[in-house]
Amino acid sequence: MKKNLSLLMFLFALMFTNLNAGEMYQTVEAKDATLVKTNSSKEFCDVCGMPLTKFYKTNHVTEFKNGHKEQYCSLHCQAEIHEDYHDKIKNIQVVDTNSLKLIDATKAFYVVGSSKPGTMSPVSKYAFSTKEAAIKFQKDFGGEIHSFEESLKIAKEGLNKDNKSLEEKRIPIAKKGKKIFESLCNQIELKEFNSIGEAKQYLIDNNVCKNLDSQMLQSVSIYLYDPMLAVDKSKMIKVPEDAKCPVCGMFVSKFPKWVAQIQLKDGHNHYFDGVKDMMKFYFNPSKYEHTHTKDDISQINATDYYTLELIDAKKAYYVIGSNIYGPMGEELIPFKNKDEAQKFMTDHFGKSLVSFDEIKEEMLK
Structure with missing residues (x-):
């Protein structure tokens, strides 16, 4: 068992190298990030379950009319929930790429399609509090300047293509997550989830799995959200x-x-x-x-x-x-x-x- 688990952990380290790379443009130190959620999964995106500080420069925060707040790693994940819940949203904030502060997304200037890496999409989307800052970033890294509404529309139009690519990448991760779940988790707790983030919060809140690092937890969350990914079709x-x-x-x-x-x-x-x-x-x-x-x-x-x-x-x-x-x-x-x-x-x-x-x-x- 220990030998198998060691092999699994090694494989995860390979698959998630891009997440742990220090040179990731989106990543900031925890002390520089503003995390607004108060629940057990406050460090993870509510949709995809990815670590918020790893992709902090593209974070979005949504406050709903009932006072509840959720935080997303990207405009992609913000777009995932926007279609169904737009009438329940009070306001949306985005991280200013330069100051790392949360700003009103509707007043931000987005640079879309720069040479900097995208989050959950190959098309990057970075926000700035002033047009001058956006223009400077554009001169250095390319892209087009858009409003929030325009950028959100671009993100929504790309969801199907982006999700298809993400699903292909998640297949090997889900298969590893299935093995971990079956060996280290209480399978009595299995249920259906609306998102990877929801599955991750459930795993944490109910202590379903033992001794999982963050990468293994993400893998199990992906598997529980979509068991079909791990199935031999x-x-x-x-x-x-x-x-x-x-x-x-x-x-x-x-x-x-x-x-x-x-x-x-x-x-x-x-x-x-x-x-x-x-x-x-x-x-x-x-x-x-x-x-x-x-x-x-x-x-x-x-x-x-x-x-x-x-x-x-x-x-x-x-x-x-x-x-x-x-x-x-x-x-x-x-x-x-x-x-x-x-x-x-x-x-x-x-x-x-x-x-x-x-x-x-x-x-x-």
């Missing part, structure tokens, strides 16, 4: 993007952790956003405008809750009535292994554990 049920659940009409590809599948002998496939809908269809296909019978079925598949891999639904075990919900609410949660199903039922207050043949139509109500 070749072992998952492959769902066409346009496939709709014949029971509820939802696009199934949006819910890869819950996919179930009925394969017919004629080669047609039905996809479902959970075992519950699949079983509704299985018991009564004519209700959903299909005329085939159970004899027409060649294979039934489900997604194992823990590994997210395709499993034979007829050989799986299902927990009913737990406190974990799927896209359609209360779910029949599938497991390849009976022992894991029983442990899950205990940890998540499941009401019953059944095999495929024990599932009755009345259970689906």
Whole structure:
């Protein structure tokens, strides 16, 4: 175990070299940074979980109308939350690149696309309290001068491209995070999170993991936020993007952790956003405008809750009535292994554990 953990720590050191490099332009000493949050994760970005002092020169602070404050490492992360919460925001501040003080973002002058490194995006965005300071920075490092609104728009337009690049970089980190989580963390505490920062705060507040350094904690947080990054997708049920659940009409590809599948002998496939809908269809296909019978079925598949891999639904075990919900609410949660199903039922207050043949139509109500 010690040998494996030492290897993991070495690998993390390699992957995060750029974070620890002293020459990082965005980095400041802790004494020079203003951190406004009061919770346990005050040192980390609320969206991506990255250390705020490492990227301090691009920090943004949002104060909401209810008085709550959050701090982000970049305009990229600020843009992530702005679309959904703009009507709840009271004001936004940004770090002045020169003085390192927080200033009103709406009055700042941003230099976008300079030769200095970007944070969470290849397109850098640095703010200044005066136009003269922005022009001087522009002369030295290039870029274009924009207002906050213009810079925010640029950040929003680049989110999809930036996030795709970030996701690719996070895949090996999430895989290491999965190994650490399984060996050093209390898996009873596993839940779903809205951001990496939220996952990190949960890990800290609930003391879920033991003896993790900051890099290992970040890796576990990335894994918990998006377990799909650590999954071997070749072992998952492959769902066409346009496939709709014949029971509820939802696009199934949006819910890869819950996919179930009925394969017919004629080669047609039905996809479902959970075992519950699949079983509704299985018991009564004519209700959903299909005329085939159970004899027409060649294979039934489900997604194992823990590994997210395709499993034979007829050989799986299902927990009913737990406190974990799927896209359609209360779910029949599938497991390849009976022992894991029983442990899950205990940890998540499941009401019953059944095999495929024990599932009755009345259970689906």
